[in-house]
Amino acid sequence: MVGSGKYGAQTSDTMDCNVYLLDCGDGEYALIDAGGGINPERIVGNIERIGIAADKINYLLLTHGHGDHAGGAAYFHTRFGMRVISSQDVSNWLANGELEKLSVPPAIRAGVYPEDYTIPSCPVARGVRENDKIEIGKVALMVLDTPGHAQGHVSYLLERDGRRLLFSGDSIFAGGKVVIQNTWDCVIPEYAATVAKLHWLRIDALFPGHGTFLLTEAWKHIEKAHVCFERLDVPPNL
Template sequence: MHRLYSIMIRLHEGIFMVGSGKHGAQLTHSIDCNVFVLDGGGGEFALIDAGGGVEPERIVANMERIGIEPGQIRYLLLTHAHGDHAAGAAFFHERYGMQVIASKEAAPWIENADREKISLNAAVRAGVYPADYEFRACPVERQVSEYDEIVIGSTVLRVLDTPGHARGHIGFMMERGGRRLLFGGDSVFAGGKVVIQNIWDCSIQDYAATVAKLQQLRIDSLFPGHGVFLADEAWKHIDLAHGYFERLEIPPNL
């Protein structure tokens, strides 16, 4: 029996954290990534990533505690198909009718629950997930590519291809008042950290190219898939990661 804390975590105007596991704020199940709700204005909401699918009701409870009914949330945006980010998608789609949006590359893996393509079997063998861990297939309503736009109410999110940690990995960038905000998934983290793993879809070369792309964008606020969010000057942290790659070194792992 888990104790649920009544905490409103408002990170930015219209951006709330409703899930986070052992590598973050520990709001919900330990497997969960950071899960965000975006209030796009005009009564439209989006969920950014879905958590690991274990006790997703705890994410729902946090939504309700900040006054958002999950049935109000129309879209579920997935940064990539790894279990801690996408295994919860089937629950939110089936229970609340959320329309799932994912990259063109990752969409078939999510729809078919392809355990090899999403590196789930490797993760189970390594003890990252328990032996009975389940990733249920989930339909993807929309497949997106680099620079596609996703409109949530009055808010426009631009899709960025950000492979490296995973194939089919994307980020969602928005601009407010001349500032750039990024839902970065597992592309880069506070302190210039990354997540490099010994799995088929993780590529150091792709990772370096992604960090170089983000470094050029001068991101102001970063809402990553794990760990703390960066309200300002996120570009300084991205610069750190970029510097490691430029010196042919590897940034520290989260």
């Protein structure tokens, strides 16, 4: 984890989500999510402190288009040449700078983002959908459509040594928490369906977009959220 904001380990700008660096072997690296784009140099510094040059990172995989996850995409693409991968929906919105679709204006009005905040437009090398495979070096990541928190939200599943590791963005968190917000693209029935799908996968390790990550028995945490949705309740909000 090379970046994390106020809802996590606070190792980079307060607005940042958890940013993960994945060593894919054969000299290939990928970032998962980009943070908010405010002081992205702090993420770069964290990467370099573990002995990896940021210009060796070939890919940036976005879970969704909200500012704290995608705001830094243009910086990493322009500064280091990272090829951006996102869902089909987010690829269009990000490339065209469609801030309404990325839920930026309501977040500014709510005081979540600074008044002058924007997400710079950024070209996306590949738009992905459910069951697409992303092969980088020796690693193959499976794309899962995981809407609910946001339209066009995807998660990335890595199967290794008989274990399932999930980079879940804002679809599920430790403790069975979720993030339900009053935005156009947050849809509770879709959220419930996403959590049910993740519960069925029996995930071993969970690397969420905020908060702590889980290295074992992550499925127990997902089950808590699933049980809430199944009884027509909503899980606790992060």
